[in-house]
Amino acid sequence: MITNTQLNSSSVVLVSGGGRGITAQCIIYLAQHFHCKFILVGRSEILETEPEWSLGCTDEPALKKRIMQHLMAQQDKPTPVKVQRIYKQLCQSREIHHTLSEIEKRGGKAEYCSVDITDTLALKTVLKPIIERLGKVTGIIHGAGTLADKLIENKTEQDFYRVYDVKVEGLNSLLTNVDIAELKFIALFSSFVSFYGNVGQSDYALANEILNKYAYLLRQQYPHCKVVSIGWGPWDGGMVTPQLKALFEQQNIKVIPQQVGAEMLAEELIQTQSNTAQIIVMSKPISPAPSLITSEKKSYRLYRRLTLAGNPFVYDHVIGGNPVLPAMCALGWMTNSCEQLYPGYYFSSCDNYKVLKGIVFDQGLANLYCLDLTEVEKNEEEITFESLIWSETPKSIPLYHYGTLIKLRKQRNSIPSIGSDVRQIPQTAGDLQPYEQGILFHKPRFQGIQKVIKLDTKEAIFSCYLGTINIREQGQFFTQSFNPYTADMLFQCLLVWVRKFYNLGSLPLKLTSLKQFASLPFDQEFLIQLSIDEHSKTKVVASAIAYNTQGQVYLEANRMQVTASHRLNSLFLNNTVPSNDTICL
Structure with missing residues (x-):
């Protein structure tokens, strides 16, 4: 058994989403090597005893046939929805029982409770007697998550909160129900999607990115506690379907084997020297797809709200007692935005750059600044934008701040030499x-x-x-x-x-x-x-x-x-x- 000040046989680890899936595999590994005690919480219901009519049946068609026979015996109509619901409940319950059994076999101890972790009061009710039996919680692994994949225009408010609440409000609820002073570590299961994004997962990406930022805040507030948010790449299992796995293989991205992922989590938890609050675990970075350049010239309007607190560097660029945005930073704002519109193209030059009315961080700071970008020339090799930063006065009159023509090129300019020592x-x-x-x-x-x-x-x-x-x-x-x-x-x-x-x-x-x-x-x-x-x-x-x-x-x-x-x-x-x-x- 590996001994460690943060993980050992005295540790009591509160785990969300730990009854099933990849989080469960991680917990089984920790049980084997550290003999910890675990409190597993999740939405899935667990059956204390499985019905006799389903015992020993693992084949999906055969089990669903038994479910239909059971419903008919109860004088209930066996609709596809009812059959699928019972089938899912049986499979989830079996998986949780398997997790608990494996933890016990490997020298750990675990209790599972079915509860909505976003419900703080309900979570408190189920945790209190377990904590009295096992001891105070010394670590948290927040692995719970859910998906509601849809294109953003098709997402509903309910879809968003279903995904967001499990990640963010779930963490709030977990922290509310423990004594943070007793915690040795907090491990948050984030996703590579928070960094790279993914089609149909705007809510999932946002929720995980907030989780990442939460890690920095917790690390600052509780320096005695190790806090890390792990942006997992795709695992071999869990939410990664065979279809998704094939898609990742096409991109030459290897899925994380469950044993390897569990080992990496353990290594991260016992590492006491690391000061990193956020990490991403992937076999390789995802490179942006080359931009498809069409002859159509486009226009963009981007908005930015500027604050003094959000831009500390301007405290070293003060004129007459007022922080002033450096002219080159305004140019950087425009060049960055152009590059972000066309990944793979790089700032080459600008022409006719003018400081029309500088931005001063004083009482006259506008509520919102606009950056207008208009493509004026465009081909496969280079793109030229007309760029203008402006705001509205209280009388709704446009006030122009900076303007220029920015050129991006696919190939960087060759580097000349001045030819002297x-x-x-x-x-x-x-x-x-x-x-x-x-x-x-x-x-x-x-x-x-x-x-x-x-x-x-x-x-x-x-x-x-x-x-x-x-x-x-x-x-x-x-x-x-x-x-x-x-x-x-x-x-x-x-x-x-x-x-x-x-x-x-x-x-x-x-x-x-x-x-x-x-x-x-x-x-x-x-x-x-x-x-x-x-x-x-x-x-x-x-x-x-x-x-x-x-x-x-x-x-x-x-x-x-x-x-x-x-x-x-x-x-x-x-x-x-x-x-x-x-x-x-």
């Missing part, structure tokens, strides 16, 4: 510190300029390095093929040039074109070379390239334009959100 560039700019004395307003998450190597009236070269901004802090503006956080250095370098030669603060206004050859990475040194095209006290225009220390080019920006103003000098110094508006990150 950038490591030999002599430093001539002195000891300029970009993030001091209000030269720039950016705080740590955006402080990527490490050194100003060269700075004159025609040209500038900067060494940059930006550490990873974690996905939680990126909020709604996460990186895909385009990294808006490192790309922000392009405009930052130009802002430094303007401050040096005009002693003025400046902000992005437009960009004639931006071409991407490779994603500009976090955690890696890169250089930005500016060429000043034209300049005055109110407007400066420059072009730039971003490249690595081997001279390979990531980004090429043509005619970046910023607007300069004395007023911005004081606003740059006021780069902290008032304390009463801050949140704990």
Whole structure:
């Protein structure tokens, strides 16, 4: 017998959906290796004694014939619905009895109770005497689930809640009826569908994804307890029918053998070092099917509600005491959305990018922002979108924020080289510190300029390095093929040039074109070379390239334009959100 502080002969594990199916196979395995005690709860009814007329009969046609004979003997009409209901009840009861027997044979102990786990009071009633007999619950395995597969337009509200309640309200009910302080672990049986989706299973995907997020919350609230949500791939059995199994085989996805799945669960439960709240168990990832490109040009309108709390990174991008959305993050929003519409196509370039009215996280923040995407050119190799972000004013007047033309390509652009040894560039700019004395307003998450190597009236070269901004802090503006956080250095370098030669603060206004050859990475040194095209006290225009220390080019920006103003000098110094508006990150 394997001994473990979380699973041993003293453990009392509350298991939903554990009487039958794959969850039952896992419990039998745990019983064999840890000799635990189990409380199995499920909707299926268990017959204390099977009717004499059905004993020993396992063949489906023969058993259904006996059921018909039994109904007729009771002067009851043997309709197909009645016969199927009794047949199903007999099979489920037999399976539960088999599970209980196997647990006992393998050194464990188990009791089963038929109850709707979403009914908190009913669950409390049946659990109380069992817990008094077996002891306090020390672990939970939430394996219950149900399906109501239909296309979303055919789903009813009842379908949704039938699927959702078992997963989410069922977990709430389980937690309500135990002493969480006594729990060593909580294992939630989620599904790969929560990550990949599946036709007809929108409700199942949503319910399991909420289960995943619940795991993170529970881990945070109860650090003494191991919490994990396991996104199981298809098992050999359970809800996977032979037809589904054949479909997975066509996609070269292997089903999980029941013994292997049970072993993986046990390994996860006894692992005390893992800090992962969510895992996916599959033989291979599911690759998106290639998009079928037609000549029809489509239009899309996508909505997004922005919140300050949901986007922590903007606390490091504050002007005049107000967090402001970086221009490159707005561009990232548009490029990400285009890529998501056409998996397998990648951001190649944008043209005529304009900051029309920046988004400020203050009292004027709109309730809802709209992103309009219109296909203007389209073929198998590339797709061009006209992109516009806008909102409505309180008077229902459209307010335009950002606009550009975005080009996606199936093949990534080949990476050019600047053809010189950038490591030999002599430093001539002195000891300029970009993030001091209000030269720039950016705080740590955006402080990527490490050194100003060269700075004159025609040209500038900067060494940059930006550490990873974690996905939680990126909020709604996460990186895909385009990294808006490192790309922000392009405009930052130009802002430094303007401050040096005009002693003025400046902000992005437009960009004639931006071409991407490779994603500009976090955690890696890169250089930005500016060429000043034209300049005055109110407007400066420059072009730039971003490249690595081997001279390979990531980004090429043509005619970046910023607007300069004395007023911005004081606003740059006021780069902290008032304390009463801050949140704990």
